[in-house]
Amino acid sequence: MKPIWIADDDQSIRFVLEKALAREDLPVRSFTNPRDVLAALEDDEPQVLVSDIRMPGGSGIDLLGKVKERFPGLPVIIMTAYSDLDSAVSAFQGGAFEYLPKPFDLTKAIELIRRAVDESVREDVADERLQQMPEMLGQAPAMQDVFRAIGRLSQSNVTVLITGESGAGKELVAHALHKHSPRANGPFVAINTAAIPKDLLESELFGHERGAFTGAQTMRRGRFEQADGGTLFLDEIGDMPFDLQTRLLRVLSDGQFYRVGGHHPLKANVRVIAATHQNLEERVRQGAFREDLFHRLNVIRLRLPALRERREDVPTLARFFLQKSARELGVEAKRISDAALARLVAFDFPGNVRQLENICHWLTVMAPAQVVEPKDLPPELMHSTPLAGGALGALPSAPVAPVASAVVVPAALGSAPLVPLPVAAAGAPGAVASSDAWSAPGERAVSADWAAPVASAAGVAAAPLSVPVGAAGGQAAGGWLHDLEREAKALLDSGRADVWDHLTRQFEARLIHTALELTRGRRIEAAQKLGIGRNTITRKIQELGMDE
Missing domain, CATH: 1.10.10 (Arc Repressor Mutant, subunit A)
Known part of the structure; x- marks a missing residue:
């Protein structure tokens, strides 16, 4: 991991933070002024920068601006003994990760730095995956319709609602819409509204002021502020609590919101892309989702087909994921026989593309030979019946080409005839549900x-x-x-x-x-x-x- 950089002219502050971070097994590098930090950035880069706001030879706010120009995703924590409103506002407007007033509790300061490190690591992983992904092409007609829609939306800022089953790759479509939009240079911020407890979701979306509730030690920017000038992706919007739907509707209507505990309205220039696996019309009829919010989100709707609706993409996907898993594990890529491919094509994949990726990862680890045969497939595929009439023969069988060539990845985002679409990789593979042990001969x-x-x-x-x-x-x-x-x-x-x-x-x-x-x-x-x-x-x- 890259070191945490500390910039402060106060030797006691540097000493205390250095020792505390060393106990946490976090590498540290210290500076006494902004000039030395900027000089060091010519040859190196920190995981997190912790900077005082007033130092000889320059301001921490000025340093924040220069650092953000070169490394937009780098978390910067601003410290100051002068806890005035102007300093706090300037820090957050400049893109600071957090604002840490002195004197601070050392344990809480280390927790804050840890949180910044975790955020930085996630960003690094996302960047690596994005850089490693090839340009892609979906062959199924259902996916071609998706590609055409993304192409037509490439120069638009309109709100989009993405629907489709879990595991189909809705977040990847959102990434593609952002990357090929006029907001491509702005941030892409994603939040799963179903994964965050109701009591915390409001603060996550809109931020909170210091002292707004128990544990709110500092002011925190919400996802709307973080996505200013870019795109906010609201995943599983159908599970959002009803009272928060009202606040979201207001933001979408006039662009204004309040932090939790705040009294001054804030504005955010954000494009919202929402996604759900649920039937929102039915949720509206049940009274669980606001009808006016549904119509506000449902400006343009993109439906992602399930993998069973585009079986012709399964062989190409499978070969791609086997190569991807082999690279990750540092082993030789497995090959898959036509008979095994026929079983994959016949399987309905209730978990969609994510499940196929998990299965290919499983095969890379567990298949006993370099060529995967039907007997090597996991238990849930053993009962699938190959498609009749030699259907596999009509499907693409060429191996995955080099990075720049056309393959389909989760949600089959790719380069359509209208527009090339580089996309990020899917999330880390999860468990392949299976309770049956299996054992092949030998x-x-x-x-x-x-x-x-x-x-x-x-x-x-x-x-x-x-x-x-x-x-x-x-x-x-x-x-x-x-x-x-x-x-x-x-x-x-x-x-x-x-x-x-x-x-x-x-x-x-x-x-x-x-x-x-x-x-x-x-x-x-x-x-x-x-x-x-x-x-x-x-x-x-x-x-x-x-x-x-």
């Missing part, structure tokens, strides 16, 4: 106690798994689990007294190493994938001697 079942952590690190299902007994050492989890099993037998036969501790250390080290490889060394993300805390992974790395 395999030995491994208990879930051993398999679940491996599955968690790789982002696949934690149900009982099978690992090929005769698999080569390089075949993902199977190889090193088999080696570990052989070593366990040898140690048990030798009568060694510390077998448990010895093997546990090896197992934990391998799990952490695998997770860190997947996250390119980012410990916070690796801990999240493993289901442990950031302090736990740091302690384990030190105990296992992995940071030497």
Whole structure:
């Protein structure tokens, strides 16, 4: 991870923050004035910048403006002992992540820096995925209709409502609409209204003033302010609480809103794109969704087809995801036979493109050979019947081309005849729901106690798994689990007294190493994938001697 930069002419402040961040295993670099910060930015970049507002040789507000010109996504926290309104307003208008008045509680200051680091890491991951995504082309007629609509909307700021089943890729369409709009240089801010508790959602959307409620230690900008000049994507809008729908309607009507606890109206120049998997007309009839808000959102509606409605895209998608998973895991890409593809094409995919991506990730880890056959598919696909009449023969069978060529990704956003559409990758693969253990000939079942952590690190299902007994050492989890099993037998036969501790250390080290490889060394993300805390992974790395 890149270091946290601290800019403050007060040596005591620098010393206290340096020591506190070092205890949190966060790298630190300190500066005494803005000039040195700007000079350092020529060769380096911080994960987060924490800057005083008044320093010799320049203002923290001026430094904030210059930093934001070069690194718009960099979180900057402004500190000051002069807690006046003008300073706070200037900081937030300049794009500061937060405003930290002195004297501050050290624990809360570190929590704030941690929150900024997490935000920065998420932005880094999104940027990497966006850069790695190729230009794409959807072959199914249903997706061509979507591409044409996106092309026609490319120079418009009109409100759009995206509908479609879960996993179809609605956020990716929103990204494409933003990227090809006049607001492309502005921020794209997304919020899932169904994933945030009702009591917090209002503050997340509109922000809050200091002291507005218990725990509101500082003023916080909401998503509308963060998206000023850009696009705000409201996912799962059908689940928004009824009383908040009223506030949202007012913002859409006149562009004005109040922070929680605020008394002065704020304006935000924001384009709203909403999405839902629900039938909003039915929600209106049930009295769960405001009719006037529905009509305000439903200016242009884009419906994303389910994957079962565009089966001809499944082979290309499957090959793309197998290559993508192989790159992420650092292994050779699996190939898939026509018979296995026929079963994929016949499957209805209730989880849509996201489910197909998860299955391809699962196959990359668990398939025993380099060519995936029908018997290697996960249990939920074993009962699908290939389409009659040799339908697969008419589907595209060429391998995925290099980065610049045409393939379909989640929601099949791509370069239509009207407009090329680079899009971001889907979110991290989730678990493939399955409760049935399976075992192909020549395999030995491994208990879930051993398999679940491996599955968690790789982002696949934690149900009982099978690992090929005769698999080569390089075949993902199977190889090193088999080696570990052989070593366990040898140690048990030798009568060694510390077998448990010895093997546990090896197992934990391998799990952490695998997770860190997947996250390119980012410990916070690796801990999240493993289901442990950031302090736990740091302690384990030190105990296992992995940071030497």
